[in-house]
Structures are given as structure tokens and as C-alpha cells.
Amino acid sequence: MIIAVDGPAASGKGTLAEGLARHYGLPHLDTGLLYRAVGWAVRESIDAPDFEARAIAAAQALDAAHLADLAALTSGEAGIFASKVAVIGPVRAAMRDYQRDFAHQPGGAVLDGRDIGTVICPEADAKLFIMADSKVRMERRARQLEKRGLVVDRYALYHQIEERDARDMANPFGGFYKADDAHLLDTTLLGIEAALRAAIAIVDGTQAHKAGL
Numbered sequence: 001m002i003i004a005v006d007g008p009a010a011s012g013k014g015t016l017a018e019g020l021a022r023h024y025g026l027p028h029l030d031t032g033l034l035y036r037a038v039g040w041a042v043r044e045s046i047d048a049p050d051f052e053a054r055a056i057a058a059a060q061a062l063d064a065a066h067l068a069d070l071a072a073l074t075s076g077e078a079g080i081f082a083s084k085v086a087v088i089g090p091v092r093a094a095m096r097d098y099q100r101d102f103a104h105q106p107g108g109a110v111l112d113g114r115d116i117g118t119v120i121c122p123e124a125d126a127k128l129f130i131m132a133d134s135k136v137r138m139e140r141r142a143r144q145l146e147k148r149g150l151v152v153d154r155y156a157l158y159h160q161i162e163e164r165d166a167r168d169m170a171n172p173f174g175g176f177y178k179a180d181d182a183h184l185l186d187t188t189l190l191g192i193e194a195a196l197r198a199a200i201a202i203v204d205g206t207q208a209h210k211a212g213l
Helices: 013-024 030-041 051-058 076-085 090-102 116-120 134-147 153-168 192-210
Strands: 002-006 027-031 107-112 124-132 183-186
Touching: 002 013, 002 116, 013 027, 013 107, 013 124, 013 192, 027 030, 027 090, 030 076, 030 090, 030 116, 051 090, 076 153, 090 107, 090 116, 090 192, 107 116, 116 124, 124 192, 183 192
Parallel strands: 002 107, 002 124, 027 107, 124 183
Antiparallel strands: none
């Protein structure tokens, strides 16, 4: 079973994808980390004339070791870098095969990102699109960072999230928008446990419907 979980930054999609993976006993891939890792690798070349070439080379050389520094890769700054490399077509192409291979491993997988249900796994057995108010998303991300001992500028973080949303929506190579057959789940007023119960109910309902039950 392949479960695709899409949505904007800090909507809760990663937490829900992890919960779904545990519930159904499936491996999980946070595909956003791939782009964050590429962006982080070329962060010092952001204004270089050969920035795109460097980003493409970094994407093609990416391996699991580049995903280890979660503190850096989950920062708001890394999200901005990710959105800059994610608009480069060859970068996305370099990531696509890896994601598809992960999804189609025996037994399936849970993948979360921004184009899983539309581009990476349009054939996914269950698709969810997670949304939440941008101010709520900012506060969630701020608390995550503060738990790591980081000092958070909420004003700056809010604008980073808004900027990330704008870049994602304008990305000609992405699939930020909800797939036609995806189920919308708004987590603005939901805690983690309630949101996960709702997500499980959606997946179970989708599977039951496909089975004709």
C-alpha cells in the first residue's frame, strides 16, 4: 500500500505520515528532506552565477548521509534554500527516481511532501492533503525549534512560511496543489492524536471503498 501525504510547510503532514507509517507498519520517507539537503549543500552559492549547475550536481550526488543533520535541515532557513532548488527541473528529476523506488518497494510505503499524490505517486492507494492556518503552522514550527533549544523569531518564521508557500505555489515543476482524488484534512483545530485518527479513518475508508466494502 502506498500512502501519499501532501501539504504546505508545518501543516502536520510529516507527523501524520510518521504516525500512519507506524500504524500500518510501512517505511516512511520525508521527501522534503531531500530538497532541504540539496539546498543546504549549496547555501553558500545561492548568488553564484552557476548556482543551478551546483544544485543539480548536489542533487545527483545526494545519499542518505546528507540527510543526517536534522537540526540544520529542519530549520526555517533550510526551507527557504529548499524552495530555491526545488524550482530547478533537473534537481526534481534527480530526486524523482529515488522517491518512486522508495514508494514501490515490497509492501509499499508512506511518503510526505508537496507533489507525492500528483507527480511522484499519482497511483497511490490513499492520498491526503494536509492544510492548516499559516499562523498555526508558524507556531507549530516555532515550538519544534524551541524544543531543540533554538531561539525563534516568530515574526521572521511566519514570513519564511509565507514565502515558502508562495514559492511552492509558483513552482512550475512541482505539484503543490491537491490531487483531484486526494482527501483534504484541515488540522488547524486538531491536536496530533485527533489528526492522526482522522488520517487513519481516511486511509481505512479509501481502502474499504476500493475493496467494495
